[in-house]
Amino acid sequence: xxxxxxxxxxxxxxxxxxxxxxxxxxxxxxxxxxxxxxxxxxxxxxxxxxxxxxxxxxxxxxxxxxxxxxxxxxxxxxxxxxxxxxxxxxxxxxxxxxxxxxxxxxxxxxxxxxxxxxxxxxxxxxxxxxxxxxxxxxxxxxxxxxxxxxxxxxxxxxxxxxxxxxxxxxxxxxxxxxxxxxxxxxxxxxxxxxxxxxxxxxxxxxxxxxxxxxxxxxxxxxxxxxxxxxxxxxxxxxxxxxxxxxxxxxxxxxxxxxxxxxxxxxxxxxxxxxxxxxxxxxxxxxxxxxxxxxxxxxxxxxxxxxxxxxxxxxxxxxxxxxxxxxxxxxxxxxxxxxxxxxxxxxxxxxxxxxxxxxxxxx
Amino acid sequence: xxxxxxxxxxxxxxxxxxxxxxxxxxxxxxxxxxxxxxxxxxxxxxxxxxxxxxxxxxxxxxxxxxxxxxxxxxxxxxxxxxxxxxxxxxxxxxxxxxxxxxxxxxxxxxxxxxxxxxxxxxxxxxxxxxxxxxxxxxxxxxxxxxxxxxxxxxxxxxxxxxxxxxxxxxxxxxxxxxxxxxxxxxxxxxxxxxxxxxxxxxxxxxxxxxxxxxxxxxxxxxxxxxxxxxxxxxxxxxxxxxxxxxxxxxxxxxxxxxxxxxxxxxxxxxxxxxxxxxxxxxxxxxxxxxxxxxxxxxxxxxxxxxxxxxxxxxxxxxxxxxxxxxxxxxxxxxxxxxxxxxxxxxxxxxxxxxxxxxxxxxxxxxxxxxxxxxxxxxxxxxxxxxxxxxxxxxxxxxxxxxxxxxxxxxxxxxxxxxxxxxxxxxxxxxxxxxxxxxxxxxxxxxxxxxxxxxxxxxxxxxxxxxxxxxxxxxxxxx
Numbered sequence: 001x002x003x004x005x006x007x008x009x010x011x012x013x014x015x016x017x018x019x020x021x022x023x024x025x026x027x028x029x030x031x032x033x034x035x036x037x038x039x040x041x042x043x044x045x046x047x048x049x050x051x052x053x054x055x056x057x058x059x060x061x062x063x064x065x066x067x068x069x070x071x072x073x074x075x076x077x078x079x080x081x082x083x084x085x086x087x088x089x090x091x092x093x094x095x096x097x098x099x100x101x102x103x104x105x106x107x108x109x110x111x112x113x114x115x116x117x118x119x120x121x122x123x124x125x126x127x128x129x130x131x132x133x134x135x136x137x138x139x140x141x142x143x144x145x146x147x148x149x150x151x152x153x154x155x156x157x158x159x160x161x162x163x164x165x166x167x168x169x170x171x172x173x174x175x176x177x178x179x180x181x182x183x184x185x186x187x188x189x190x191x192x193x194x195x196x197x198x199x200x201x202x203x204x205x206x207x208x209x210x211x212x213x214x215x216x217x218x219x220x221x222x223x224x225x226x227x228x229x230x231x232x233x234x235x236x237x238x239x240x241x242x243x244x245x246x247x248x249x250x251x252x253x254x255x256x257x258x259x260x261x262x263x264x265x266x267x268x269x270x271x272x273x274x275x276x277x278x279x280x281x282x283x284x285x286x287x288x289x290x291x292x293x294x295x296x297x298x299x300x301x302x303x304x305x306x307x308x309x310x311x312x313x314x315x316x317x318x319x320x321x322x323x324x325x326x327x328x329x330x331x332x333x334x335x336x337x338x339x340x341x342x343x344x345x346x347x348x349x350x351x352x353x354x355x356x357x358x359x360x361x362x
Numbered sequence: 363x364x365x366x367x368x369x370x371x372x373x374x375x376x377x378x379x380x381x382x383x384x385x386x387x388x389x390x391x392x393x394x395x396x397x398x399x400x401x402x403x404x405x406x407x408x409x410x411x412x413x414x415x416x417x418x419x420x421x422x423x424x425x426x427x428x429x430x431x432x433x434x435x436x437x438x439x440x441x442x443x444x445x446x447x448x449x450x451x452x453x454x455x456x457x458x459x460x461x462x463x464x465x466x467x468x469x470x471x472x473x474x475x476x477x478x479x480x481x482x483x484x485x486x487x488x489x490x491x492x493x494x495x496x497x498x499x500x501x502x503x504x505x506x507x508x509x510x511x512x513x514x515x516x517x518x519x520x521x522x523x524x525x526x527x528x529x530x531x532x533x534x535x536x537x538x539x540x541x542x543x544x545x546x547x548x549x550x551x552x553x554x555x556x557x558x559x560x561x562x563x564x565x566x567x568x569x570x571x572x573x574x575x576x577x578x579x580x581x582x583x584x585x586x587x588x589x590x591x592x593x594x595x596x597x598x599x600x601x602x603x604x605x606x607x608x609x610x611x612x613x614x615x616x617x618x619x620x621x622x623x624x625x626x627x628x629x630x631x632x633x634x635x636x637x638x639x640x641x642x643x644x645x646x647x648x649x650x651x652x653x654x655x656x657x658x659x660x661x662x663x664x665x666x667x668x669x670x671x672x673x674x675x676x677x678x679x680x681x682x683x684x685x686x687x688x689x690x691x692x693x694x695x696x697x698x699x700x701x702x703x704x705x706x707x708x709x710x711x712x713x714x715x716x717x718x719x720x721x722x723x724x725x726x727x728x729x730x731x732x733x734x735x736x737x738x739x740x741x742x743x744x745x746x747x748x749x750x751x752x753x754x755x756x757x758x759x760x761x762x763x764x765x766x767x768x769x770x771x772x773x774x775x776x777x778x779x780x781x782x783x784x785x786x787x788x789x790x791x792x793x794x795x796x797x798x799x800x801x802x803x804x805x806x807x808x809x810x811x812x813x814x815x816x817x818x819x820x821x822x823x824x825x826x827x828x829x830x831x832x833x834x835x836x837x838x839x840x
Contacts, residue, residue: 054681098464101537109467116470123520136471295507296520297466298497 010353011044011058011076012345015083015325021045021062027342028064041353043346044073048083048090051075051097078356080106080301080349082323104356106349108299110322115157115209117293117320124292130285130307132316133212139196141210146179146195151213153318154199156206160306160319162225166202167213168195214316217309219266222247224309225318226263227328228286231344232301234351238290240283241344242337246328260331271313278313285315293320302345363836365415365422365488366445366454368437370429375404379426381416382407384447392451396435397490397524398504398547403431405452419485419838436505436524440512442488444835456489456833458826459526461544461552462508463535466495474509474518477532479822484513486837487830492523496540499525501547527551528829530782532804545780551832553708553782553825559604560800561685566777567798572769576788576798578687585680586671593617593649598689600729603682607802609732613679614652614689615670654730689729690797693790695740695748698724701731701789701799702742703809704767707824708782710831714771716764717821720809721745739809750794762796763788770801782828 014020024045046060057072075097085091097103118134132153135141145152146168154166163184171180177189183202190198216223229241243263263282268275286305294300302323307315330338364384371379378394385407394403408426416423422442432439437454446453460477462469474493481491494508504525509518529544529552536557545552558566564580567573583589583601592599593615603611649670655677674680692699700723707717723745725736733739746756767786774781785805789797810818827837 054678095465095535099535099537101539108465112467113470116467119471120520295522296498299466 008041008353008357009044009074009076010041010078010349011046011060011080012349013079013081013083014045014047016047016049019327020082021047023338023342024346025062025064027339027346041350042073043349044076048085048093051093053093053096075100075103077102078104078106078349078352080345081108081110082302082345084110084323084325104352105299106301106352107303107322110325111158112160112297112320112322113157114155114160114319115207118209118211118317120293120296121289121317124288126288130281130289130315130317132214135210137208137210142199143196145210145212146199149212151215153211153213154203154208155211155318156208158207160321162306162318164206165318166199166208168199169213169215214308214310217270217311217313219245219270224266226282226307226309226315228263228282228305228307229324229329229341230286230290230303230305231341232290232294232348233344234348235355238287238294239344240286241341242329242332243279243282244328244332260328262332267313274313278315281313282307282315285317289317289320301348302341364445365417365419366425366443367422367441368432368439368443369424369426370432370439371426373428374430375428376401376431376434377404377406377428378431378452379406379408380445380452381413381423381425382410387447388451394431394435394451395448395453396437396455397457397526399435399524401431401434403427419488436522438490438510438512438521438523440514441490441510442513443490444488446834448834453834454489456487456528456830456835457524457526458487458489458491458829458833459506459508459529460491460493461529461531461533461536461541462493462495463533464495464497464537465535466497469493469495469509471509471518479819480826481511481513482819483823483826483837484511486839487826487835488838489830489833489835490523490526491826492526493518494523496536496544499540499544501543504547526833528832529553530825530829531555534804550780553780553828553832554803555781556777556779556803558801558803559683560602561604561683563801564685567770567773570769570773573766573773573798576766576796578690578797578799580685580687583680583684583686586674589615589670589674589679589686590667592686592688596688600687600689601679601684602687602800603684605683607804608734608806609654609730611682611684612654612730614654614729616650616652616689618648618650652729654735690789691792693749693792693794695723695745696726698726699729699731700724700740700745700749701787702745702763703805704763704786704788705805705807705810705821706767706771706784706786707821708828709824710827710837712828712831714768715824716767717824718807718810718814718817719760719763720813722809733809733812734806737809739813741813746790749790754794759790759794759796766796766798770798774801783825 012024028043043064044058044060045062046058050059056075058075059072063073085094098105098108121131150170152168156164167182169180171177171189175189178192179190179195181188181190181198181202188198224245225247226243226245228243230238231241233239245261245263245266264279267278271278289305290303304321304324305317306319308318309315329341385405388405391402391404393400412424414423415421419442443454477493490510492508492510494506498507505522506525507522509520510523512519527548529548531552531554534557545555561582568577581588598614598616601613692701700721703720703722704716705718706714709715719742720739721742722731722733722737722739724731728736731737742760743756746754746759766788770786771784785802787799789799791797807818807821810821830837
């Protein structure tokens with residue numbers, strides 16, 4: 001059956017491993033089937049490998065409402081992308097889809113150049129209080145930063161990952177050497193004349209940019225990495241969906257397993273008096289960031305922002321990404337948050353489908 | 363015309379302060395134009411002591427504007443502008459846009475370095491040079507979110523920018539709807555406005571009498587019988603995808619004698635990175651395929667007629683738009699064929715001019731002359747002398763080539779689209795006959811960069827000079 005002929009065909013582009021397909025299928029099975037039938041909307045779930053560009057078809061096992069038969073269907077006119085692609089031929093295929101005037105993408109990509117995100121946010125005057133001072137990488141700047149600053153962060157341009165972040169700090173009185181260099185779960189101490197060489201070695205030819213660091217806030221001897229999930233609920237409305245605290249990298253002398261906590265609870269414990277202010281700052285900074293980024297990346301609709309905090313609870317943006325691939329949210333005790341995250345994406349997709357029909361664009 | 367820089371003056375109303383001599387030419391309230399942005403403002407005279415400079419880019423006259431004006435016009439403070447008094451008021455500019463595609467996630471400062479060469483003459487033009495995607499245009503506000511060139515930092519910065527009056531397109535990844543709207547909004551001042559495939563260009567020029575004799579027989583292939591017909595007529599044919607450039611997707615098929623190997627396909631597997639053929643005996647006509655789609659050197663297979671048909675069908679040659687032409691017996695130097703890339707551009711008067719010529723010599727043993735396929739560039743005279751000897755009248759050949767290119771550009775001007783730059787590929791066969799191979803709307807200048815850097819730079823600069831005059835501004839040297 002060619003769903004495209006109904007003019008209300010929308011779909012999710014998911015990863016190959018079947019996990020995302022399973023989640024969205026369950027949600028559609030449970031909650032949406034009846035409502036989809038009322039709206040006369042068909043939703044398909046597919047991977048990039050399921051797309052036949054030449055014949056403009058998608059081979060999908062699942063089309064909702066579930067009374068519709070799957071098989072070869074027309075490529076949906078609106079696609080919500082929750083997948084990430086690294087292989088050259090996949091990227092080429094994706095780019096061909098982006099060029100298609102009949103297809104609108106939501107979250108075209110879920111992986112961004114972090115330095116570009118920093119630069120875009122820096123163009124917004126109200127970003128200055130949660131953006132750390134940033135410079136493109138060159139050896140002279142690194143040399144200056146290491147000499148002059150207490151904490152230097154080297155953020156990977158292409159991998160929004162705390163494990164890849166390099167932190168250079170001046171050693172304390174009781175530490176060995178002049179500097180400590182942290183990378184993922186490893187810590188090195190080094191002398192002044194070795195710090196640049198050791199840092200370059202750790203960079204391993206990957207691209208980094210230089211950020212004036214802070215001393216990150218610890219909680220139970222672990223650095224708090226705050227992740228704020230933000231989604232576009234409807235046109236011009238961004239909403240913070242959830243905030244978690246997690247541990248993805250290990251600090252000096254710390255040993256722990258990956259953990260996820262509710263950020264609210266931790267902040268309440270650390271900042272009993274200013275808790276509400278800190279929480280609001282996280283939320284406002286995140287919404288402000290997304291609202292500004294959307295102007296340059298108009299397809300953006302689901303993303304997360306990773307922050308470190310200083311000792312008074314000011315958040316500082318470290319990483320930004322689209323649809324979360326590590327699924328930290330799914331590790332929360334309260335699974336309804338995870339379902340809500342997907343549910344919001346589904347609602348937004350349906351809304352966009354309905355709008356497009358109304359505008360007569362399909 | 364005067365060179366100016368803008369300084370903010372904190373006052374509540376919309377006021378512009380300009381030199382006294384200009385105030386007397388204007389009404390008390392005028393329209394100020396910056397790109398597509400327009401705003402009414404009161405005009406006042408600057409203090410006499412502030413009247414200084416304005417003759418050159420390096421020494422601009424400081425003019426003052428109130429914050430509301432600067433914000434409304436989206437004026438970036440770090441630029442030097444030209445200021446003109448027009449019939450309805452004041453025009454600041456030029457505002458020139460580089461049109462990016464729809465891959466907004468890629469447009470970082472590193473990406474923009476590819477456009478940095480054109481800015482070598484910024485000091486002649488001044489104004490706001492910005493780059494934006496059609497997807498980030500706010501049509502109501504007449505603005506776009508993108509990057510602008512900060513001459514003083516020598517870098518690209520993000521911001522909200524006025525929608526330009528003139529747009530230089532050098533990117534094919536643009537959806538038709540916003541492009542169409544942009545053409546309308548700018549009054550047709552988007553140049554290199556349409557991406558044209560090889561077949562589109564052929565369709566435009568095939569009946570153009572002065573060009574017709576130079577075009578090789580060309581056909582869009584839809585089935586094997588059309589390929590077979592060409593192969594009966596020509597010993598060697600070339601299959602070209604209509605929408606790819608830089609030698610991508612090309613296959614050359616040559617008719618060969620039955621050498622007794624009698625090969626055919628009985629098993630076939632292919633994807634974008636890998637393919638495999640197993641061959642068994644077969645009888646009939648034989649063909650050799652030089653497959654440049656995945657391999658720079660051109661993988662060679664020998665097929666029977668039936669196997670060739672299977673190959674072409676399985677590899678989607680009749681689904682993807684491909685055209686077929688005879689493989690011309692191109693003149694060679696040191697055994698390698700060459701063609702000639704001629705760059706035609708519009709000058710500040712809007713006339714087509716010849717900006718550069720390079721000969722592109724194929725890598726040894728290769729049919730493809732593209733620089734990106736290992737070809738290299740040489741000067742025309744040198745190449746022709748090596749190919750045909752010193753007795754050849756190279757000036758006459760060059761004159762004929764340029765004549766052909768001018769005729770092509772004139773034909774393209776009749777299409778109703780706006781073009782200001784072409785990379786035209788012509789070739790000379792072993793008998794000295796001239797052929798029109800193809801033309802590129804977004805040509806690569808790689809060969810020029812290596813062969814003659816000054817010529818390369820002048821080619822890169824020309825669109826900026828053209829764009830400035832299209833916006834009504836002159837360049838400093840003029």
